[in-house]
Structures are given as C-alpha cells and as structure tokens.
Amino acid sequence: MKFTDLTRREISSLPVYQPGKPTELLAREYGLSLDTIIKLASNENPLGPPPESIEAIQSTAAGVAFYPDNSGYELVHAISAKYGFSPEQITLAAGSNEIFYRLCDLFAEPGAEVVVGEYAFISYRIAALLAGAKLVPVPMPDLIHDLDAMLEAVTPQTRLVFLPNPNNPTGSALPVSEVAAFARSLPEWVIFCYDEAYMEYQDESLDVQSLIDDGIKIIGTRTFSKIYGLAGLRIGYGYSDPDLAELLNRVRPPFNTANIAQAAAIAALSNDSWIKMSREVNNAGRQQLFKGISEAGFDPIGENGNFLLFKVDKATTIAHSLQEMGIIVRPLAGYGLPDLLRVSIGSESQNAYFLEALSKVTS
Ligand SMILES: Cc1ncc(COP(=O)(O)O)c(C=O)c1O
Structure with missing residues (x-):
C-alpha cells in the first residue's frame, strides 16, 4: 500500500x-x-530590505538558540503604533499565506463553501481544498474580480470569501469604494479575507478598520515579503476583530514567526x-x-x-x-x-x- x-x-x-x-x-x-x-x-x-532590517538580522543572529517570543510582542506593538490597530487585533504569521490556511482551519470545514475569483492568488484555493471545503470559483471577465457575481455565489454554506486587491497574477485592482460596499453586503455568516499584499504600491487603500468597527466580519492580511523586501524570512500578519485574532492565535502553531523575522520586520516598519x-x-x-x-x-x-x-x-x-x-x-x-x-x-x-x-x- x-x-x-x-x-x-x-x-x-x-x-x-x-x-x-x-x-x-x-x-x-x-x-x-x-x-x-x-x-x-x-x-x-x-x-x-531597508538597511535597518539587515542590521537587525545581524544583531539578532546570536539569539537564534532561543525560541522567539511566541506573542511577537514587540512587532505586534510596532504594527499597532504604525497603523493604529490595537495589539489584540493582530495575528502574526509565517507570511500572509499562513493566515489563509488558518482561516480555512477555522471556518472551511467539509460542507462549507469558499468563494474565490477564478484567477485569484492560488493559495486560497489550496488552503480551502486542503481543509476539505467546497471551492466556488467565480468567473473573472477581462481578468478582473466581478464583485456582483461573487456576491451572487454566496449561499448559506459560504464561510469565507477571499479577495486580493490588487490580485496576483492578473494585476487587476478594484476601487476600494466598491470593495467596501461589497464587504457591507456580505451576510453575517461569511468571513471576508481582504488580501493587501501589494497595498504599499497602491495610491488608495481600503479602510478595513472602519469596517471592523462597524461589525463587518473582515480580516485584512499584509506581508513583509513584497515592498519590505523580506520574503525569505516569511513574515506577515492579519488584523481583524480581536475575537477573530484570538481564534487565529489559537490555531496557529507555536513560534510560527522566527525571532530574526520579527526583528527585521520591526526595523523595516521604521524606514518610510x-x-x-x-x-x-x-x-x-x-x-x-x-x-x-x-x-x-x-x-x-x-x-x-x-x-x-x-x-x-x-x-x-x-x-x-x-x-x-x-x-x-x-x-x-x-x-x-x-x-x-x-x-x-x-x-x-x-x-x-x-x-x-x-x-x-x-x-
Ligand atoms: C496576492 C498575494 N497574497 C499573498 C501572498 C503571499 O505572501 P507571503 O509571502 O506573505 O506569504 C502573495 C505572494 O506572492 C500574493 O501575491
């Protein structure tokens, strides 16, 4: 066998x-x-990465015999200070990819449906199928996410909707006003994962926090792999309602982000x-x-x-x-x-x- x-x-x-x-x-x-x-x-x-990150990597190197801070206190507080989310809203991850998998661990059980654009970043698809959920791919005419069609694809079984903005690999982006309206139209049993991997390259960004404040079940995901130049260190995060962050922190493996990665990310946040x-x-x-x-x-x-x-x-x-x-x-x-x-x-x-x-x- x-x-x-x-x-x-x-x-x-x-x-x-x-x-x-x-x-x-x-x-x-x-x-x-x-x-x-x-x-x-x-x-x-x-x-x-910025030179500050290289310095932080070098000065943290001697500490690799020790496990990292499992709560990532310093990095969580650095993100919180920079963007105004409370520390309780933040989940650190080994790249934003990990957040997609943890969301599926939490919500994409067999019988659940996960809605994605047909040419959306492929990780959502893999994470959803791995969790045993039913994938619902929605056509993307002209390689662009069709939010009306995605909304129509939502059923009582839908638990997750993923939207990268901009999307990789198609490079398409939607106006954030349309995304906000979409987020507000989703039913309360759907968690909306809004992937902001390339947000620093864009002129406008969605105010995810105000949607969270209004009780919309949305999580923003961000990465240090793109503009911050730290792809090799595998570090990213999600920010959401503290209740969702608490659940994500419960299912992530202990020590999922390395001490060097945490230090490099903190340093990277300091160099605008x-x-x-x-x-x-x-x-x-x-x-x-x-x-x-x-x-x-x-x-x-x-x-x-x-x-x-x-x-x-x-x-x-x-x-x-x-x-x-x-x-x-x-x-x-x-x-x-x-x-x-x-x-x-x-x-x-x-x-x-x-x-x-x-x-x-x-x-
Ligand atoms: C749209 C999108 N989301 C997420 C990621 C994953 O980034 P990370 O390195 O943080 O896991 C990528 C990487 O290519 C991406 O293109």
Whole structure:
C-alpha cells in the first residue's frame, strides 16, 4: 500500500503551488553562475530590505538558540503604533499565506463553501481544498474580480470569501469604494479575507478598520515579503476583530514567526523613505517595461502592484528560452492562462536585460 492510498481524499486533487524557480536551481540546471541570474518571477523587491532590517538580522543572529517570543510582542506593538490597530487585533504569521490556511482551519470545514475569483492568488484555493471545503470559483471577465457575481455565489454554506486587491497574477485592482460596499453586503455568516499584499504600491487603500468597527466580519492580511523586501524570512500578519485574532492565535502553531523575522520586520516598519524609494523604482520600472514590451510587439497589462503581464504565443516555451539566458519569469499556464507571461518589475538594469533577452527569444 502506498502513502497516497492512505491520504485524505482531498489531497489527491489538490493543486500544487508553483513557486518562482529559485535562482540556485536554475544555476544548477543550466550550469549558469548565480550572479548572472535575474529572477523576475516572485514579485520581490529588487532593492531588498531597508538597511535597518539587515542590521537587525545581524544583531539578532546570536539569539537564534532561543525560541522567539511566541506573542511577537514587540512587532505586534510596532504594527499597532504604525497603523493604529490595537495589539489584540493582530495575528502574526509565517507570511500572509499562513493566515489563509488558518482561516480555512477555522471556518472551511467539509460542507462549507469558499468563494474565490477564478484567477485569484492560488493559495486560497489550496488552503480551502486542503481543509476539505467546497471551492466556488467565480468567473473573472477581462481578468478582473466581478464583485456582483461573487456576491451572487454566496449561499448559506459560504464561510469565507477571499479577495486580493490588487490580485496576483492578473494585476487587476478594484476601487476600494466598491470593495467596501461589497464587504457591507456580505451576510453575517461569511468571513471576508481582504488580501493587501501589494497595498504599499497602491495610491488608495481600503479602510478595513472602519469596517471592523462597524461589525463587518473582515480580516485584512499584509506581508513583509513584497515592498519590505523580506520574503525569505516569511513574515506577515492579519488584523481583524480581536475575537477573530484570538481564534487565529489559537490555531496557529507555536513560534510560527522566527525571532530574526520579527526583528527585521520591526526595523523595516521604521524606514518610510525606503518604501517611498521602492515605489519610485517600481513606477519607473513599470514605465520602462511597458515601453520595452510594447516595442517588442506585445501588449503589457497591469497598472498595479510590482509586476505586469503580457500575452505571447507559447508563453511556457518563451519562459524556458528566457531561463536558458538566466532570466526567470512566470508563465501562467498553472492558472489556466497559457498565453500569459508575468514579469516582476526589477531594477533598471534587470529590466533592461530582460527586455533585450525578450527581443532575442521572440524575434
Ligand atoms: C496576492 C498575494 N497574497 C499573498 C501572498 C503571499 O505572501 P507571503 O509571502 O506573505 O506569504 C502573495 C505572494 O506572492 C500574493 O501575491
């Protein structure tokens, strides 16, 4: 008898999360030197974290023999001081991804329904199916979440609705006024997870706190993996009504966030000018990529976050050819979008190198 004969039924049909290919793997596969590889596949910050975070990592390193503070007191209070949520509202997690899984642990039991956009970030889908719930994917015309259709998909069995704004991989974003109206229309038995992974790149953000204050069952999720440049440390958080935070804290594993990660995140919150600079680099990089991709004969899509998409025949083959030249981008076949390539916005020189390679492999 095989292990797979013994697993829970939902495991066999679980989609597998496909991460951007690690640079080390590509170096091994193609015999390339690591420092010649450019990864534009996981929407990371090309500037990395602010210097304060590096210092905090170095000065915390000697303490790794000890378990971290399980309550993450200092980081929780730093988040609270910066954004005005009370410490009781905050749940720390090993990346915002973990919050999605914990929400499903709490609410997505077999028989429950979880509503997601068909091209929404794939983690929600995996977390819901893993928990044994029924997934209700809602069509996204023109790659944009359709809030009316999502509302119509809600039934008495619905327990969770996930909405990333902007969404990855489609890069689409909805006006926050529409999201607020949607949140207010949901019935009281539905928990609304509003994923703000790319919020720092956006000009407007939803006032999640006022919805929480009005008794709407919403949780905002945020990450240090994107603009804060700390993806490798796996740290993010949710903020919600304290009752929900208490439940989430009950089901998360003890010590789920590392002491180095907590320290680096606290330091990252203190450097607003790094965030401003990262946004500026991102905006300039988007223009550079839009121009270059258009000149190469393709139509770039995506005004949000730190990535964009374009349509190209045989996107997966093109991605492989780019890999042979040391450039990692993300084909979206796994999302059911086989003719789209997603490219993260890199530094000026990374973008230029990518554009040069794109022209070569597509001409
Ligand atoms: C929309 C969205 N939400 C959440 C995440 C997960 O981020 P984290 O690294 O905090 O788990 C990502 C990462 O790519 C994302 O694109």
